[in-house]
Amino acid sequence: MKVAFIGLGVMGYPMAGHLQRAGLAVTVYNRTIAKAQAWVAEYGGAFAETPAAAAATADIVLMCVGNDDDLRAVSLGSDGAVAAMRQGTLLVDHTTASAEIARELHASCAAAGIGFLDAPVSGGEQGALNGQLTIMCGGDESAFTEARSVLDIYAKQLRWMGPAGSGQLTKMVNQICIAGLLQGLSEALNFATRAGLDVEEVVAAISQGAAQSWQMDNRHATMAAGSYEHGFAVDWMRKDLAICLGEAERNGASLPVTALVDQFYKEVQQMGGSRWDTSSLLARLDK
Amino acid sequence: MKVAFIGLGVMGYPMAGHLQRAGLAVTVYNRTIAKAQAWVAEYGGAFAETPAAAAATADIVLMCVGNDDDLRAVSLGSDGAVAAMRQGTLLVDHTTASAEIARELHASCAAAGIGFLDAPVSGGEQGALNGQLTIMCGGDESAFTEARSVLDIYAKQLRWMGPAGSGQLTKMVNQICIAGLLQGLSEALNFATRAGLDVEEVVAAISQGAAQSWQMDNRHATMAAGSYEHGFAVDWMRKDLAICLGEAERNGASLPVTALVDQFYKEVQQMGGSRWDTSSLLARLDK
Amino acid sequence: MKVAFIGLGVMGYPMAGHLQRAGLAVTVYNRTIAKAQAWVAEYGGAFAETPAAAAATADIVLMCVGNDDDLRAVSLGSDGAVAAMRQGTLLVDHTTASAEIARELHASCAAAGIGFLDAPVSGGEQGALNGQLTIMCGGDESAFTEARSVLDIYAKQLRWMGPAGSGQLTKMVNQICIAGLLQGLSEALNFATRAGLDVEEVVAAISQGAAQSWQMDNRHATMAAGSYEHGFAVDWMRKDLAICLGEAERNGASLPVTALVDQFYKEVQQMGGSRWDTSSLLARLDK
């Protein structure tokens, strides 16, 4: 099977690598060509100079770029993938983007006889490197069935969530959970420190009960150490929260704490924390 | 060993029962005597008509009442336990109360040659029934060592956190984590429903990653069903958050989201949700 | 002097009327032609069928439409005003819109030898009817000097705030003040009612001191009566707050309470309050 992979960032680079290693014939495209060349040097396969060139001969085209605008550029822009793709092929988008652009791409693809899945991921750089991502898919169930065997290569968990946009909506639910949770955790750890408690001991005591969270388990130690140079960046989080807040305008959901925490993240950006892990909400309180 | 147990509420009743079943000679005291009589009918042991009477012959006295005022009444009030206890015995308090009263009781006990531990628990009614509580202890480490074998009878986890008050402070950290976390989860599930997603599927997709929490695992189904007649009551949560906010006045921790969510809980109370589970923050958004 | 006025809504209709009454030769344009015809029937003057037609012979073109998109349509779209205007004329925009589109229009006009002012207003329907608006202008000071005599016709206060966009930025400051202020006032009046106080008496007592505000003076009576069918609509306010929050992304200002109150306004919309006055934040608390 011939595969094109568009966008070799922190996530896309290793994801595309897993596909090539699994024996698929992968052609990559990356805006900055050096990264595509490095990828070919590391994994073999081929690279193309435009999304269209990469997509032209592919049975399935996968994308992982930054945001809605980037996505529009590589898929629908001039030299974009969609116009080059053959009928009966599949386009899968791993970018965390809006549900609206997912629906727009689904419609454009449908008109061209191409299947489309919005398939944002979670699991971070680590999940991409280990091929242990969670992939939440929206689109036609038949397209999901077809794409399965390819996506499984880097998935720990792979799920069809409903019609076009449902993958993105699911990812939004994920991010909304995290914002409030991390602010609560940050207030708690800040309180613990000021109360003179040993954070490690406190977490050992409470991490098997009602206060437990993945973030507590996986981030308390770096938070206690004030170390944020890792993980999922505040800038990405704010991009995602803007998508959530925008979608909530359409569905009417009230997001008071999410909106508030989003402003707190802006304060983290102002502190120089644009690339810090999302757990750096604690840094605001520690100032 | 002779044990006194003061306060046979939802938590204390089964906790005292575990001690008696484990072969200790338990004398219980409860303000409403009928409950003490029921307890004796169920478990054997004895009951006393005052805290002092229960405590007089005990090697270790355990308390689990409602709040600071209740605690002061049964321990330091007339017919309270402390005045009746013998030198060299131990007083252990399982009430979720302030760190201040813990320090006050520790000092009163020290003056009387009695060891004291503040030992709030988490794990809820279920944990009390199953003898699977987490117990966070503050006080002298020697008192902790002495009390261990008794407390282990109903503990899943038992930890010494530091000097007097440290058990209560640890419990506060636990509650602060939960407030923000549950508001985030509520906003997320409300969003999911309005977005037309299947909550069960969404949770299946995201509950192994960065958004995961004990509350998500254990409460999403009841939340999606709008069922709140179980669990840890909003009234209790607000009592605990008041303690957290009060202690934060002393240590200077800023708790913006905790304070905000505490007001949201008040709105839940106004909706008739005083006895609902803490996950009922969702009910506000669903109105 | 020949004047074109584009957009005969709640605000534009009476504003254009003042100009015609003051003796200027006004040609109006409105998307829905019936309103333009009604205006001519009421005031005299002329109407045109496109913005371009209205603008072609004008010395000064004034616009007052809904939002950025509307503005782009009537100014830069096909049959838009800018392409039809002669060199040396002036374009003035009264829409509450983004600073970005103000800068974009300023640049397009400059390239065509046209002066441009962003000139959002405050004072509401009443101010438009009475010709008592506050007008905050951004753009070249020379353009401001030229436009003065025309704008003065419906102004109580007219100010040049700085370069292109400064009028809009000033209006944003205005709206940010109002959001937090009205939530505070709503919490206070809700508290007063629940405390059994007479709101009228309370306001009489406190409205000459540190708690005083225009909103307290002018809205307490309708708020106490639960009457919101008047004033500045929640939908407009949310449009404006979205502009504020967007601009704050660029300048880095943290707007925690503004963002939170914006979500509360969404809840008012969900209650059916899209057209209610901004003081209807109280209705959320009164539920």
Next chain:
Amino acid sequence: MKVAFIGLGVMGYPMAGHLQRAGLAVTVYNRTIAKAQAWVAEYGGAFAETPAAAAATADIVLMCVGNDDDLRAVSLGSDGAVAAMRQGTLLVDHTTASAEIARELHASCAAAGIGFLDAPVSGGEQGALNGQLTIMCGGDESAFTEARSVLDIYAKQLRWMGPAGSGQLTKMVNQICIAGLLQGLSEALNFATRAGLDVEEVVAAISQGAAQSWQMDNRHATMAAGSYEHGFAVDWMRKDLAICLGEAERNGASLPVTALVDQFYKEVQQMGGSRWDTSSLLARLDK
């Protein structure tokens, strides 16, 4: 008429002075005797060594101390005023305190045949110095009628608000208004500065419309200058907000933004701003 004045702080000192200057025979009491001596040196009159001694011969006793505890000490404590007062006399409290203690004092006084008014003030140090305070009274209307002529000496406005506690409740409404309002104003001025606007010009433009407030009129200049060494101290404000939040527990009012801003004030305290004016919320955002 013989008057006693208890508490010669920033407020009480000049208030008592106005009474003496108006020709009343004033005996003062202050815990720190040096201040009472300084007062007598400045105004004449007499000082007493206990509240009881000052109150014993007075027709009307006025108090202005810090908080509930202080108030209980000087009125009901040993050597307190109440026990010393004669039947048919009046006790008036100017402290900003809880409605509960007002009701408690009203009841104690009633039992002793003494009239009682809770009569908190607004207007600040300036108002006290100029005798231009707003006084909000709760208690029996007959007591209000009797006290009028004395209170008028330092009042700009004097109002009877209802039964015991109503003066305090009215003052709470005042403080709740201010918290949200000042946070909104702070966000707005911070935004203005970051947007490159001239704050003085902005305020000139918007201060006659819907965004206007006493705080905007009277504090924008010091806020823009980052000068907070004046006005009503953050520590006092937090004492008052704690009273508001406490009372709201009883009447069920939800105070989300008030509770949030109260935490922001705590951050100001942590920045060293305990004595800064309440407008120093801006300092948090300017960091």
